[in-house]
Every structure is written in structure tokens, then in C-alpha cells.
Amino acid sequence: xxxxIRRLNKSFDSLEVFKEFNIAFPxxxxxxxxxxxxxxxxTLLNIISGTVKPDSGEFSGLAGKRISYIYQExxxxxxxxxxGNIEFVLKDVYPKRERxxxxxxxxxxxxxxxxxxxxxxxxxxxxxxxVAIARAFAYPSDILLMDEPFKSIDMELxxxxxxxxxxxWAADQRTVIxxxxxxxxxxxxxxxxxxxxxxxxxxxxxxxxxx
Numbered sequence: 001x002x003x004x005i006r007r008l009n010k011s012f013d014s015l016e017v018f019k020e021f022n023i024a025f026p027x028x029x030x031x032x033x034x035x036x037x038x039x040x041x042x043t044l045l046n047i048i049s050g051t052v053k054p055d056s057g058e059f060s061g062l063a064g065k066r067i068s069y070i071y072q073e074x075x076x077x078x079x080x081x082x083x084g085n086i087e088f089v090l091k092d093v094y095p096k097r098e099r100x101x102x103x104x105x106x107x108x109x110x111x112x113x114x115x116x117x118x119x120x121x122x123x124x125x126x127x128x129x130x131v132a133i134a135r136a137f138a139y140p141s142d143i144l145l146m147d148e149p150f151k152s153i154d155m156e157l158x159x160x161x162x163x164x165x166x167x168x169w170a171a172d173q174r175t176v177i178x179x180x181x182x183x184x185x186x187x188x189x190x191x192x193x194x195x196x197x198x199x200x201x202x203x204x205x206x207x208x209x210x211x
Contacts, residue, residue, distance in 0.1 A: 002026045003061030003143075003175070010043060010054045017043050018054070019200040027061075030169060030176040032186035035196035035204075041179040044201070045069070045145045048177070068141035070149045074128035076120040082131050083107065083116040089139045106134040109171060110164045126157040130164065137168045146178040150185060162189050 008021040017040045025031050033041050046052035049067050076085050086103040094102060107113050110130050120128055129149055136144055150158045162185060169176060180186050186193045193207040 003059070003065070005048075006058040006060070008047070008054055008057035010040075010047065010052070010057075016200045017198070018057075021057075021201050021203075023194065023203065025175060025177060026192070027175050028173045029191040030178060030189055032178045032180055032190035032193045033196060034180055034183060034186050034193055035198070035201075037181070039196045039198040040201035041196065042147055045147050045177065045179060048143070049145055062143075065142040066140065068136040068139050068144045070132050070136045070144070070146045072148045072151050074120070074125075074132040076128055076131055076135075078120050081117050081119055082112055082123075085120070085131055086135045086138050089135055093140060102138050106138045106168070109137075109168055110134045126153050126161065129153065130161060133161070133165055133168065137172055142174060144174055144176045146176065148179055148181065151181070158185070159188075165189060 002024050004022075004024040006022050008018045008023075010018040023044075033044065035041055043052060047054050047057075048062070049069055077088060080088060083100070083103050086106060087099045090099040090102055093099075104113065104116075107116060110133065112127075112130060112134060115123065115127065120131070123131070133149065136146075150161055153161065166189065178186070178189055180189075187209055190209055192209060194203055195205040195207065196202065197204045
């Protein structure tokens, strides 16, 4: 079942970001949102996550859904190791033994097992984002929001991380909304792409990605 947003309105002072905006996200697919800076991409993710309240709008299929969020910067806990960061989000979900099993499973998928005991300060930017992606998938969310998680990473590493993201998704499919400014990244990672213009945000084009 997809979740649908209808007649979304949101303004910040005099800036109208959304005006009667409509969009739908298919379940267990990767939907990419592509568009210029300031068109409302991040605001849309924040509204979906509940960190920003809309002025008005109708939301179908979102109630009760568990949400994970991956930001542009990794936002790891600096006092916890790689495995500790992943286990931390699972502490209210699984008993201790299962937490470790889950953490190891996702670390293995993205090649982090040998770095399990490292702290964030010992990792490169790309490695930190790899931990953040593994952590987000380890948490049993229904919806995963990704706000340009590969933006500040060089091209070669970005392609590697996108491949690892796709492997994680293939092994544990869920609804993903990935915001990006990079068309090639969207074509590589997504099943469909919404191209936005604005503000106020408008859906300019919908692209279905073929394998």
C-alpha cells in the first residue's frame, strides 16, 4: 500500500513552499526526489518525519509507520563504536543478543565488520555515512528517509555507497524516499523519480526507471 499526501500547504513567513501539493509514494520501492535547492525537498522529508508541521494537508497510509532518517551528515554518537552506534537504535526493539546479531548482519552487508570497534573520529566521511546507512536499515522502520546522504562524498566512493545501499534494500525491502540533486544518482538508486520545481513546489515530471 502506498502512502499519499494530498493538498499539502506549508509556508515559512512569506515563503510559500507547498501550495495544494499532491504526491504518492509506492510501498517497498525507492522513490527519488530530484530538484533544485529551495524547491522543498528537505521540507517534505521533515513533514513526513513529523519534525516540521504542515499548515494543512491530508496524509493517507502514514499513521503508525516507523520512520528512519539519514541526513547529509552522518550524526553518529562519537562516544560509541561502530557496532555501538548500530545497536543503540535497536535497544528498545530487540533483546541484547539479537541486537548484536542484527548489527553484525548489516555491518557485514556494507563491509564494516573489521571496523566494528572503531569510533567515529577514527573513520573517514564515507565510512561514517556507511555506518549511518547500516544503522538506518538495522532499525525495523517501515519508511526510510534519505536527505542527500551521498552529497559530500567523492564520485568513486558515492558509486560504491549507492551499490551498498541497493544491496541493503534488496535484502530488506522497504519504502525509501531519497532526496538528491544528482540525476545519475537518482537513476542508479531509484525505481521512480519525481522531479520538482519551485517554490512553491510543483511536480514537473515523473520518471519510471527501467532495469
